[in-house]
Amino acid sequence: MQLWMLKSARLMKVNKSQWAALLFIGLVQSALSVAAQANLTNTTGEQSSCYLKGLSEKVLCGMVTVPENPNKPNARNIDIHYAILPAIKNQHPSEAFVAIAGGPGQSAIDNAAGFNRTFSKIRETRDILLIDQRGTGRSNILNCEFDNIDALAFNDETVDNQKETQKCLSDLSKKADVTQYSSDIAVSDFEAVRKALGYQKFHLYGISYGSRMAQLYMRHYTQSLATVTLDGVVPMQQSVLAIGEAIDRSVELLFQDCRQSKACDQAFPELKRDYLTTSKRLHDQPYQGKVNDPSTGEPTHLLLTKSKFLGTIRMGLYSSNIRSLLPYAIHQANKGNYQSILGLYSITQSGLDLAMGMHASVVCGEDLPRLTPELKAKADASYFGRSLLQVIEQTCPVWNMPAVKASFSHAIDSAIPTLLLSGELDPATPPSWGHLAEEKLTHAKHFIAPYATHGVALQSCGNKLVAQLVNEGNVDKLDDKCLKKDLRRSFYLNASSVEPLPAKAKE
Amino acid sequence: MMKLLNTLLKKELVDAIRDKRSVMAVMYYAIGSPLLMCGIFFMLINKFSSPSDLNITIKKSQNAPDLVRYLESRGITHGTGEDLKAITLTISHDFAKDMNQGKPATVTLIADNSEQKLKSSINRVQRALQGYSSEMASLRLIARGINPAVVQPIKVVMEDQATKQSKGSFIFGVAILSIIYAVFICGMNHAIDTSAGERERNSLTLLLSHPLSTRQIVLSKVLAVTTLAMTGLLLTLLVSKAAYTIVPWQELGFTINVSFEFVVLGCLLALPIAIMASTLQLFVSFFAKSFKEAQTYISFTLFVPMMLSIATSYDLAPDTLQWLPVSGQQQALMDFIKGKAIDMAPLMASNLITLLLSIGLILGMEKALKSEKTIFGL
Numbered sequence: 001m002q003l004w005m006l007k008s009a010r011l012m013k014v015n016k017s018q019w020a021a022l023l024f025i026g027l028v029q030s031a032l033s034v035a036a037q038a039n040l041t042n043t044t045g046e047q048s049s050c051y052l053k054g055l056s057e058k059v060l061c062g063m064v065t066v067p068e069n070p071n072k073p074n075a076r077n078i079d080i081h082y083a084i085l086p087a088i089k090n091q092h093p094s095e096a097f098v099a100i101a102g103g104p105g106q107s108a109i110d111n112a113a114g115f116n117r118t119f120s121k122i123r124e125t126r127d128i129l130l131i132d133q134r135g136t137g138r139s140n141i142l143n144c145e146f147d148n149i150d151a152l153a154f155n156d157e158t159v160d161n162q163k164e165t166q167k168c169l170s171d172l173s174k175k176a177d178v179t180q181y182s183s184d185i186a187v188s189d190f191e192a193v194r195k196a197l198g199y200q201k202f203h204l205y206g207i208s209y210g211s212r213m214a215q216l217y218m219r220h221y222t223q224s225l226a227t228v229t230l231d232g233v234v235p236m237q238q239s240v241l242a243i244g245e246a247i248d249r250s251v252e253l254l255f256q257d258c259r260q261s262k263a264c265d266q267a268f269p270e271l272k273r274d275y276l277t278t279s280k281r282l283h284d285q286p287y288q289g290k291v292n293d294p295s296t297g298e299p300t301h302l303l304l305t306k307s308k309f310l311g312t313i314r315m316g317l318y319s320s321n322i323r324s325l326l327p328y329a330i331h332q333a334n335k336g337n338y339q340s341i342l343g344l345y346s347i348t349q350s351g352l353d354l355a356m357g358m359h360a361s362v363v364c365g366e367d368l369p370r371l372t373p374e375l376k377a378k379a380d381a382s383y384f385g386r387s388l389l390q391v392i393e394q395t396c397p398v399w400n401m402p403a404v405k406a407s408f409s410h411a412i413d414s415a416i417p418t419l420l421l422s423g424e425l426d427p428a429t430p431p432s433w434g435h436l437a438e439e440k441l442t443h444a445k446h447f448i449a450p451y452a453t454h455g456v457a458l459q460s461c462g463n464k465l466v467a468q469l470v471n472e473g474n475v476d477k478l479d480d481k482c483l484k485k486d487l488r489r490s491f492y493l494n495a496s497s498v499e500p501l502p503a504k505a506k507e
Numbered sequence: 508m509m510k511l512l513n514t515l516l517k518k519e520l521v522d523a524i525r526d527k528r529s530v531m532a533v534m535y536y537a538i539g540s541p542l543l544m545c546g547i548f549f550m551l552i553n554k555f556s557s558p559s560d561l562n563i564t565i566k567k568s569q570n571a572p573d574l575v576r577y578l579e580s581r582g583i584t585h586g587t588g589e590d591l592k593a594i595t596l597t598i599s600h601d602f603a604k605d606m607n608q609g610k611p612a613t614v615t616l617i618a619d620n621s622e623q624k625l626k627s628s629i630n631r632v633q634r635a636l637q638g639y640s641s642e643m644a645s646l647r648l649i650a651r652g653i654n655p656a657v658v659q660p661i662k663v664v665m666e667d668q669a670t671k672q673s674k675g676s677f678i679f680g681v682a683i684l685s686i687i688y689a690v691f692i693c694g695m696n697h698a699i700d701t702s703a704g705e706r707e708r709n710s711l712t713l714l715l716s717h718p719l720s721t722r723q724i725v726l727s728k729v730l731a732v733t734t735l736a737m738t739g740l741l742l743t744l745l746v747s748k749a750a751y752t753i754v755p756w757q758e759l760g761f762t763i764n765v766s767f768e769f770v771v772l773g774c775l776l777a778l779p780i781a782i783m784a785s786t787l788q789l790f791v792s793f794f795a796k797s798f799k800e801a802q803t804y805i806s807f808t809l810f811v812p813m814m815l816s817i818a819t820s821y822d823l824a825p826d827t828l829q830w831l832p833v834s835g836q837q838q839a840l841m842d843f844i845k846g847k848a849i850d851m852a853p854l855m856a857s858n859l860i861t862l863l864l865s866i867g868l869i870l871g872m873e874k875a876l877k878s879e880k881t882i883f884g885l
Contacts, residue, residue, distance in 0.1 A: 495647060501607055
């Protein structure tokens with residue numbers, strides 16, 4: 001039931017992308033176990049040098065111990081782990097650039113390589129600080145162990161969510177009180193890390209769910225912030241359960257883009273119809289057949305449900321390079337050839353590092369209680385919204401999170417220089433959400449990248465704009481010209497090429 | 508004895524300070540060389556870093572519009588005008604046809620790989636093409652129902668032991684060379700002035716007629732020249748410490764920081780070199796017939812330590828060089844920068860050789876000053 005994710009796959013790294021998968025509408029259906037266990041043995045609270053996934057260089061790791069429940073400082077303590085990617089030439093030792101991961105439930109430290117690459121310009125003169133939010137990564141991860149499920153053959157539409165949630169909760173209750181893993185408390189951990197490390201100001205970058213964390217930081221600790229970037233914005237006013245509409249919009253934009261491309265329109269003239277008929281067919285009768293396992297190559301059994309099919313399409317919309325394969329995959333699926341869907345489905349199964357317990361704590365405390373009847377009606381109108389809501393409504397009564405106060409939904413009222421970035425094609429946080437967040441920000445600019453999906457800084461010149469904001473300390477000179485450059489990728493016309501065959505010269 | 512030496516040293520130093528040329532030599536080098544090095548580093552940084560927007564020539568781009576847009580998203584564009592790099596990318600006529608058949612489609616990259624200035628740009632274009640190619644490979648596999656991870660049988664996880672300092676050690680080696688050189692340059696003028704110069708002015712005979720041993724005279728001269736050399740070194744280090752902070756090292760991905768510890772260690776290690784340099788320069792000058800001639804000879808002798816130092820910077824035969832004067836101390840300084848433990852045995856040996864050489868030269872001078880041939884420059 002991931003609602004929204006940290007980041008889309010980087011263009012060239014399909015095979016290593018951090019695709020969080022959708023497919024698991026349910027917390028419990030994941031065939032994965034999250035790999036990011038606390039593998040640091042540092043218990044002294046001091047910094048030590050460490051190596052992080054995907055980074056060859058030595059960086060600094062450390063932790064700050066905080067009470068799990070701020071109201072019970074003498075009860076259980078948890079360690080908030082952080083990593084510092086030291087500035088190349090530290091010209092601003094009193095400042096750090098903090099990147100906050102999404103999910104909810106992704107580890108910022110595990111995504112160090114991506115942040116390092118995207119924000120290399122910032123790192124030339126400032127430290128990059130990555131903090132594993134409580135309940136994720138190395139900071140007392142709330143992670144449910146699942147039995148290994150054969151992802152290809154199992155039926156994801158018939159899982160007993162409530163029972164699986166219950167099992168997860170009882171496992172976790174040995175090491176955590178899940179009600180203490182809300183965003184508000186997590187923000188105070190970040191502030192504790194700031195104080196412990198002696199930084200005077202943070203430059204925040206929050207992506208996706210991380211943008212909610214960044215906004216809460218603005219609300220609670222205004223004095224600690226120099227600049228803020230919200231990328232893939234989740235406005236405070238909005239329950240994320242409105243996401244169904246955003247996904248539908250993004251699917252519709254895919255059809256529209258294909259129609260506008262001459263080659264794509266020629267190759268797949270009835271794309272929307274292909275999509276609808278395939279969904280309908282799989283809804284009536286899931287596809288069953290023999291396939292070769294995408295990873296092992298062994299002959300195996302595939303059960304393709306409507307939920308798996310649409311979930312795969314949804315995940316494909318997160319990154320612009322995988323998106324380019326979707327029209328072909330949909331067209332072929334309609335013809336009964338599910339190879340491309342199978343390939344896409346298999347990559348959604350790998351690389352999902354999401355702490356589902358922490359995810360539930362956030363969504364059940366902060367989003368489900370804010371679901372108004374209108375919003376519920378809207379969500380029910382969309383397949384994606386409806387199915388997500390279904391799982392959440394089964395999960396949250398078990399989780400029993402206290403609801404946030406009404407004031408949680410107030411727009412952030414702040415004069416901190418803030419850059420908001422939205423991707424027009426975003427299947428999670430559409431540009432209209434960015435407009436909402438902007439409401440009471442007095443020194444803010446909101447840019448919409450016309451060809452970007454989720455996470456603008458990671459896939460366009462957005463990272464340069466963030467670097468400019470950090471260096472100049474205000475939004476006055478920021479300009480979205482570079483975001484408007486048409487760098488969109490062509491759609492695949494067959495399993496091999498994006499380029500149409502040149503028209504034969506007439507004799 | 509000490510008192511006498513003290514008086515002599517004072518006399519030598521007063522002489523040196525009165526001689527404008529000697530003081531200027533120190534100042535010129537101490538201030539000029541770090542600034543010059545900074546200038547060189549600025550140019551190096553410009554040369555080595557590929558511009559953020561790389562303009563190349565792309566021919567037949569209509570054959571592969573998607574590839575062209577991909578390159579553009581990597582900052583590589585078809586351009587004209589001044590910034591245009593001499594790199595041409597030609598997309599083959601059959602590009603789309605080969606692509607559609609799942610065959611490798613050809614693009615031709617035309618550039619001169621021996622051109623140092625282009626190297627980083629050529630690499631960048633190659634990396635971008637490789638990136639496009641592997642992205643496409645992954646998507647082709649996915650389209651065929653295969654997880655692209657299967658074509659990466661081995662995942663190499665690199666754990667680089669380099670530190671922020673050691674990454675810049677090659678560049679810093681050149682800087683250390685210029686710093687060590689200070690002890691040769693800064694004392695040189697006074698070494699000539701107090702030997703060949705003094706003889707030309709006929710004050711050497713006067714000095715020798717005093718009731719002093721030649722050893723005292725030689726020692727006082729060595730000490731004076733060494734003091735000047737060390738002053739120059741200290742100044743060079745301090746100016747470097749200030750000047751190197753303005754160089755935008757971060758653009759090369761590392762930083763060079765002349766720390767206080769480095770200044771102290773540099774002075775300590777350079778002391779034996781300074782003593783050797785001054786004895787050597789005095790020795791040579793005493794044998795020259797005139798001031799001019801001394802200058803010429805000294806230039807020749809400078810060549811040897813310079814070579815040792817350059818060889819160390821380029822890491823040629825480090826196992827041999829670490830035992831020798833100049834290169835031994837320089838090696839130790841570079842190890843310090845890299846954060847490695849300094850190997851004491853070769854350093855001590857190199858110091859010992861340096862000092863023995865100096866003592867030899869001092870004895871040689873002592874002997875020479877007893878002969879009329881040297882005193883009158885016959």
